[in-house]
Amino acid sequence: MSLWNQLSKDKWAVASMSVIGVILLAGVLAPWIAPNDPYAVQMRLRFASPSWEYWLGNDHLGRCILSRIIYGIRHSILWVLAALAASVLIGALIGFAAGYFRGRTDAVLMRICDVMLSFPGYVMMLAIVGILGPGLENILLAFIVMKWAWFARVIRTSVMQYAEMDYVRFAKAVGIRHRTILIRHMLPAALPDIAVIASGSICSMILQVSGLSFLSLGIQAPYAEWGMMLNEARAVMFSRPELMLAPGLAIVISVMAFNFLADSIQVALDPKLRTKSARRRTKEAENKAYEYVRG
Amino acid sequence: MAPYIARRLLLTVPLLIVVSFVTFLLIRLSPMDPAEVVLQAQETPQITEELLAQTREELGMNDPFLLQYANWLMSCFRLDFGESYVSGQPVWSLIGPAFANTLSLTLISSVFIIVLSTLLGVVSALREGSLADKSTRGLSFFLTAIPSYGLASVLIWLLAVKLDWLPTSGMDSAASFVLPVAVIAVNYVGIYFRTVRSSVLSNKNEEYVLYARASGLSERAVTMRILRNSLQVAVAIFGMSIPIILGSTVVIENVFAWPGLGRLSVKAILSRDFPIIQAYVLIVAVAFVVINTVSDIVNAAINPKLRSERA
Numbered sequence: 001m002s003l004w005n006q007l008s009k010d011k012w013a014v015a016s017m018s019v020i021g022v023i024l025l026a027g028v029l030a031p032w033i034a035p036n037d038p039y040a041v042q043m044r045l046r047f048a049s050p051s052w053e054y055w056l057g058n059d060h061l062g063r064c065i066l067s068r069i070i071y072g073i074r075h076s077i078l079w080v081l082a083a084l085a086a087s088v089l090i091g092a093l094i095g096f097a098a099g100y101f102r103g104r105t106d107a108v109l110m111r112i113c114d115v116m117l118s119f120p121g122y123v124m125m126l127a128i129v130g131i132l133g134p135g136l137e138n139i140l141l142a143f144i145v146m147k148w149a150w151f152a153r154v155i156r157t158s159v160m161q162y163a164e165m166d167y168v169r170f171a172k173a174v175g176i177r178h179r180t181i182l183i184r185h186m187l188p189a190a191l192p193d194i195a196v197i198a199s200g201s202i203c204s205m206i207l208q209v210s211g212l213s214f215l216s217l218g219i220q221a222p223y224a225e226w227g228m229m230l231n232e233a234r235a236v237m238f239s240r241p242e243l244m245l246a247p248g249l250a251i252v253i254s255v256m257a258f259n260f261l262a263d264s265i266q267v268a269l270d271p272k273l274r275t276k277s278a279r280r281r282t283k284e285a286e287n288k289a290y291e292y293v294r295g
Numbered sequence: 296m297a298p299y300i301a302r303r304l305l306l307t308v309p310l311l312i313v314v315s316f317v318t319f320l321l322i323r324l325s326p327m328d329p330a331e332v333v334l335q336a337q338e339t340p341q342i343t344e345e346l347l348a349q350t351r352e353e354l355g356m357n358d359p360f361l362l363q364y365a366n367w368l369m370s371c372f373r374l375d376f377g378e379s380y381v382s383g384q385p386v387w388s389l390i391g392p393a394f395a396n397t398l399s400l401t402l403i404s405s406v407f408i409i410v411l412s413t414l415l416g417v418v419s420a421l422r423e424g425s426l427a428d429k430s431t432r433g434l435s436f437f438l439t440a441i442p443s444y445g446l447a448s449v450l451i452w453l454l455a456v457k458l459d460w461l462p463t464s465g466m467d468s469a470a471s472f473v474l475p476v477a478v479i480a481v482n483y484v485g486i487y488f489r490t491v492r493s494s495v496l497s498n499k500n501e502e503y504v505l506y507a508r509a510s511g512l513s514e515r516a517v518t519m520r521i522l523r524n525s526l527q528v529a530v531a532i533f534g535m536s537i538p539i540i541l542g543s544t545v546v547i548e549n550v551f552a553w554p555g556l557g558r559l560s561v562k563a564i565l566s567r568d569f570p571i572i573q574a575y576v577l578i579v580a581v582a583f584v585v586i587n588t589v590s591d592i593v594n595a596a597i598n599p600k601l602r603s604e605r606a
Contacts, residue, residue, distance in 0.1 A: 118310050118314060118583070118587070119314065119580050120583045123542040124576070126545065126560055126564065126576075130560070130563065130564040130567075130572040131322065131324060132326070210442055211443070211546045214442070214546065215546060215561050217564060230448070237448055237452055248445045248449075251441075251442050252440045252445075255442075256437065
């Protein structure tokens, strides 16, 4: 609970958590809070300006933009988070196995990771989508396939440093089962590190998934997704540039909120960063850069 | 140095083989029968079992698996990646020029990214806490949150349509480079400048700085020493970033109708043109491995500490 206490003292963290909370809630409750049917085509309302019934106006098919933005949260954010959770889980299982048992297990698992990481992530995602065909589920699958190796690597490093701690050695020496040691002693210790790398990669994931949808490789019509909405708006960019505003802002606001939260989690979990506020962003920036470097 | 290079190169060769094997395997994993795709793409009116069998034989799909791989690999060495399912043109005649275009976009963008992020990173670190530092960092937070295609669209609308200063798309003149390079640079400078900044900051607190000051070196000389040490990290990251940019110009190329690999590959994906997808993956993956190797060697040359570690 100390993480929670730390975060609640940081006003940026509270602000970003509130924004994220509202976004997630709106996504889950979309059918109840969306003012209109997001898929209802009304050609007489094409490009209608905002009105009391349609707060953000209507798109090229006369669909309610606000409702589409709200439904879009599901595809742009919620599913991305689910894919992230899946790849972190796989990465954690492999990382724990490699970092805790070491030896041959470690060598084999890490060579597999090396091979996975030697492929440029973005290109491999395109390749997988190319073979399985466009679609959000294929993009997310490609994400899980490409990302777990990166998480496994980072989690292994973190696990290794705790596996050598005296209390873990003691637990081993008195004959406690591996499974119990892993769950009771290693997991709580490694959890903060996992939280940091997971939250640090949310932003790039949201941007990449919406980018692929923008290229019409992601979710297919009529479903709403922010990247796809931007692409639809781009078709009429010269006559109605204001249509790009709503989905564009939705992406920017959510990515910034996740960015701030990731930052705050990092600071809250690393006392060294806390004491020297000048060094606050240091480690986070490094991790993020490596994350990007690995694609 | 020589043993390090030898070790690093020895590691690269098996990696290249694995990379090529996975690329080959990828297409085999496709849920669609390549023979059927070829016939559909050629708009064969009626696809019969006989025709399918004949096409399979032509494509060499009845050979043993490893033989297929070996044949495919040998033809890749001759830059023979087969023919496009859709247009029937040799894949290399499509992908070769596209690769050159993407490479020029990548290299020019990288130069801007390196210069700008080093400059901004060093300035904001040396003036830590100043208004310039704070505003640069705040701006970078905002800029990295903007999706690149959104920024690209806004810039096209503003600079190319409203003001008519720059071409909207294509690759006709030097002016065509301005917008794509600007968008790519904005995206990455926001990330890399912080890396440079943090590296300079952590060096500022090292003991050798204290020692240099204590022995009475001028502030200028101290700064030079900090820069020399902190830019090593920057070199490492830039080396690794070039292949990343190479792979992720896809979105930018599509927005600006850049005749590069990204645009070619997305078109190929939408029309399920497997030979192009395969060649694209192979070329970029090999470029990725090769550039990573070169940058590792360059880094080891600059920083002897890295040589002793496992390659």
